[in-house]
Amino acid sequence: MSRNHAPLFTLDGTGQVVRWSLGAERLFGRRDEEAVGRSVPELLSTGPPDGRWLVGRVPGGSGEPEWGVWRAGEDMGDLDEAVLDAVFDQSAVGLHVLDRDLRAVRVNPVAVGMRGVAREEIIGRPVVEVYATEGVTGVESMLREVLETGRPVRNVLVRFHPRLDPQHEHVFSTAVHRLEDGSGQPLGVVVTAVDVTDRERAQARLRLLHDVHERIGSSLDVERTARELVEVTVPGFADSALVALTDAVLRGQAPDLVTEEGAPLLRCAATGEADDSAPVTEVGTVLLPGLFGDELPKAPTLLPTGDPHGDGPVGLRLVAPLAVRGQIFGVVAFERRSTLEPFGPDDLALADGIVARTATCLENALRFTREHIVMTALQSWPLRQERTTQRAIEVAQRHRPSGRGGGSWFDVIPLPGARVALVVGQVHHAGLSAVATMSRLRTAVHSLTTLDLDPHELLARLHATTRRLAGEQGSAPRPGEPTASCTFAVWDPAEGRLDVARAGTSLFAVVRPDGSVDPEPVAEGPLLGADGPPFASATHTLPAGSTLCLASAVRDGEAGPSTEQLVDALRHPDHGPEQMADAVQHLLAPDRVLLVARTRLLPPDELREWDVPPAPSAVAQARARAAELVADWGVPVDPFDVKLVVSELVTNALRYGAAPITLRLIRSDRALICEVVDSAPTAPHLRHAKAVDEGGRGLHICATMAEGWGVRYADDTKTVWAEVALAP
Known part of the structure; x- marks a missing residue:
């Protein structure tokens, strides 16, 4: 070689x-x-x-x-010396050669230039002592461990403010290796240092953006989104942050458009400080526009803080708009004081990414808030029971909204003849459209109850309404695609009769006074808007004190209570409706509604009926009995009006009806109800008699003297009724 x-x-x-x-x-x-x-x-x-x-x-x-x-x-040897000289003189890596006492014996120009410390201040002095004045601590133990064990350490990050650039923190990646002689004895250590400040700052920005995307927007709440922005950026990005939202956004209204003229009213939505002792702006405070500059910024901008002509320090505030597609949601202001270096161009780009993500989350939250307000308004129903229904049933109602717009509803509707209708329904798609459909179906039910239809006939017409609503929305349901379920039950306290019809799988159970529970008093029927009629129906005769339990249907993906759980919750007839409702409610998913009704029968002092013989003389007898009963009850009505109405209804039944005929008087808080039942299917209708006619004025007289009149049909009878209002 x-x-x-x-x-x-x-x-x-x-x-x-x-x-x-x-x-x-x-x-x-x-x-x-x-x-x-x-x-x-x-x-x-x-x-x-x-x-x-x-x-x-x-x-x-x-x-x-x-x-x-x-x-x-x-x-x-010459080559080794030449290589060593080249490394020290030409390498871009900072080098420190330390002896066994960790004193610097040689440093290269790069190491001196990185830190701005003169070579004379380093050579011969303990390196730990030299750099302690620069804020570098905790490295002596690492150096001695390498010197004693010979195990090198690599990629140790050291952070401090060098003399050449005291305003900015620099990061160096250091490595330490032991120097040995030919016999393996330690001579000292060599320390290498590479300035990785730009790399670490880039990685820190990426980590912050990752946290922004992970943590901001976790909930569809405007104020919570503003707080999340502060939590993510303080203290990692700024010493303090203040999020101001427009007054319209905080009230759930549409955001203002970005304009050149003036600024919208801004309120503090969230604020945070790295220093707990620093004053914090109170949430809800109206903020002056000057805090964000002469006019609202259209992009992240640096503004001076403090008085440039005063004695206090002058810093920079980073202000950025929270805007999406020309709509301004608010502004955010960041400040750095002592712990972080001043804002720079890279921070403006980073802030732009932060506010863009936050503004999108605010838009989603505001859209949800506005839909929630609309859904809450649409899905509101009276929570008090009307006095007209309390004579027939005692009702407990439950609803636990989740904010998703379940489309469930219930109603307790008074009907003629002291009867009460119980309605529970569920639109099978969550969201604002489901709540809107629910409101329209509920209105349709109220309208259809005025026709005194049997429950299964009412559901048939409600099915047609559901199909028509789906067609108006341009999404007519396909076969097998459900739209809504509904249970409609009518309780008659005069006869103790329950008529019920069911569309879909709404929960319905009957508890008798002896504690026996019927979890399926009526079979499931087709869904409204799907297959259509005929709908399942049933009629039951129930004693007073029976309990009816109705709940809206289970949506797809949810689990409803089992039959055993339902029976266990209801088999306590000694419990009142409120207790039973509490026992069943925890079995139901959010957004489902619940009705628990305890049946009552009209007492003798509120109901009286007579058989009417099929003879003309029966009219006078019926008129006399009615007048006598009104006097006995002390009902505040005009006896003449009562006798006239009874006379006309009985005459009409004798002339056009069929035996057997029954006259029934019912006393309520608002009216005296006169009913005549006969077995003829012929429907009476109002007509105007000519001057020479001897008849045909009966129903016209009833309509004039009574508060209202009507007719309803059972399987083999019909009932013509009229209500005479009580005096105030």
């Missing part, structure tokens, strides 16, 4: 020197003109230096063979 280097001197074939190197001059003490042309014995007459010698053939310029002479090992 040594022959790869120039020989000390070269001999020709006769043994005479033909070339003499500078190394040979230093080694033998003879100049070139004294050595060339002489023989080796003459040159070495005083004896060669100690050591081993190597002789080998080298290419010659004359074509004759020439021989080179090397001193063994001498050429490699």
